[in-house]
Amino acid sequence: MKNNSVAVVLLLLAAGVHSFGFDELTRYVDTHKEEYVQALREWVAVESDSSDITKRSELHRMMELVVEKLQHLGGKVEMVDIGMQELPDGSTVALPKVVTAEFGSNVSDVTVCVYGHVDVQPAQKEDGWSTDPYNLTDINGNLYGRGASDNKAPVLAWIHAVEAYQALKIDLPVNVKFIIEGMEETGSNGLAAMIEAQKDTFFSDVDYIIISDCGWLSSRPALTYGTRGNCYFLAEVEGPKQDLHSGVHGGTVIEPMTDLIGILDTMISPDGSILIPGIMDAVSAFSHDEWRFYQDIEFDMDSYRAKIGVDQLMYNNKTELLAHRWRYPTVSIHGIEGAFSAPGTKTVIPAKVTAKFSIRQVPDMDPAVVEKQVTDHLHSEFAKRKSPNKLKVRMVIGAKPWLADPKHPLYQAGKAAVKRAFNTEPDLIREGGTIPIARTFQDVTEKNIIMLPIGGFDDGLHSQNEKMSRYNYIEGTKLFIAYLHEVAQITKD
Missing domain, CATH: 3.40.630.10 (Zn peptidases)
Known part of the structure; x- marks a missing residue:
């Protein structure tokens, strides 16, 4: 040693x-x-x-x-x-x-x-x-x-x-x-x-x-x-036994896609704040030494914004932007499996849809704790909807x-x-x-x-x-x- x-x-x-x-x-x-x-x-x-x-x-x-x-x-x-x-x-x-x-x-x-x-x-x-x-x-x-x-x-x-x-x-x-x-x-x-x-x-x-x-x-x-680590989740909502025609059945069933989008919307606010209870509790404090590192870093926000092709970033100063990119957790929704995504105008009500989303976690967060926090939150929000559909949530990656x-x-x-x-x-x-x-x-x-x-x-x-x-x-x-x-x-x- x-x-x-x-x-x-x-x-x-x-x-x-x-x-x-x-x-x-x-x-x-x-x-x-x-x-x-x-x-x-x-x-x-x-x-x-x-x-x-x-x-x-x-x-x-x-x-x-x-x-x-x-x-x-x-x-x-x-x-x-x-x-x-x-x-x-x-x-x-x-x-x-x-x-x-x-x-x-x-x-x-x-x-x-x-x-x-x-x-x-x-x-x-x-x-x-x-x-x-x-x-x-x-x-x-x-x-x-x-x-x-x-x-x-x-x-x-x-x-x-x-x-x-x-x-x-x-x-x-x-x-x-x-x-x-x-x-x-x-x-x-x-x-x-x-x-x-x-x-x-x-x-x-x-x-x-x-x-x-x-x-x-x-x-x-x-x-x-x-x-950062990565907790990757699948959230599945299942309803009818098969896909349905929206003209024939729309308005008569509680649609799995509506339920799924509804509960996903409860995880993060428009300003990027994570709404899942407890998620931020274990995040380590932003120390003065770390703050000093960020001041010396070469990073041009305008160039970054232009490079990724957006008109506005979530934060308007370098330190806050980099801190949320590196040392704070984030929620990202990646896709919905089972949803109709091909070109055209198919009028389908999917019987089962699965959201794929991840939480990038940071010291001192524990993937096992994050898994429970996310699962409990989504089931709680789903229960509020009083939907007859079924929800399953599972974490498939828990990288620290x-x-x-x-x-x-x-x-x-x-x-x-x-x-x-x-x-x-x-x-x-x-x-x-x-x-x-x-x-x-x-x-x-x-x-x-x-x-x-x-x-x-x-x-x-x-x-x-x-x-x-x-x-x-x-x-x-x-x-x-x-x-x-x-x-x-x-x-x-």
Whole structure:
């Protein structure tokens, strides 16, 4: 374990512990950047969509490519079997194996573990892409392709960082381990059990865990120290035994859709306030230190508003807007299954409709408590309607939030690495989304974690025309090279 002393780190940095060949390493990166782009092109070409069972062979091939890349560096590489995935029809299919790798085994050195994933969200040209999503396309310095930013380029950048040290015969300043999975986009099936099983073996000598599955908030580099959790619900209202014609039966039955919309409307007010009793009780207070972080963050509200295409935002100042994006819970209604949504004018009264909604929760909220609060509230509001229809509410995802201490030496090292690579100070930010594996790592391994992103604020993750800029990819590789040096300055007992 570490003697986690910020003072020690700062003293080492002030003393000028800088001579590790950074200029030589960055020149190496610059002379190999076309090779790096080609590597990303080859990885993007693999349709590693973890949600599509018909592409499972592609996902297995993707993991083999990861193995080849890591074996080329001479590390100790393994493919860990994490079992089978049960499908809705009861059949099973093999989960993609998790790839682990180890470089260096000096017991006196810090050991970091880099986590990443190489599966992607679904993508088709017909979805509105300007280019073939599986053919990396370079336009004005942006590399367009599904998975380019989330998360294939960051994984490759870490591999390139290790390779640069090796190619120049510069000793890695730390021991480096990798854990790369292929099911992140569908919930990291099997990974938590694998981490639990290997906490006393693979993870036993790991000091810190690094995750680069996130992005910057603006053009300024960022260090991420928190993510929200996600409680995802299904609320089903069932009435007649079959769909009905609104002309024949409208006015004679209490319609499930009307009930459902009525109770959904009781969860959130027009100004964004959550109306579910008790939801806000466990939310941690907004500390003065955190408030100060928000003042220094580079964020242009007008640009953000224009980018997402709205005339008005929920809040009119930066701090309040970012706080509600990152560190306060929110309710979002995502869709209604069973409702008529196809083109045309079908006059149907659906017999059964199911709302899909989520609550992004924050420290110190507990998903089990949120589940009870939501369920009790919806049943209470439904009872007030005195409807003969039936309501069922269930929570299908209960991912916990994650929060780190931005004053930890990991973040001091991050600041020093950003300063070295980009000659600027980083923003300290939180993520509004959910990265469940961070909390799993924290709870199971009890290791400290940093999120060190290189993705751009406009990369379009999960959307059409996802991209990674050449600048972020290449300069991000240099950032990772610098971080390996800076984190080595944290002393060990």
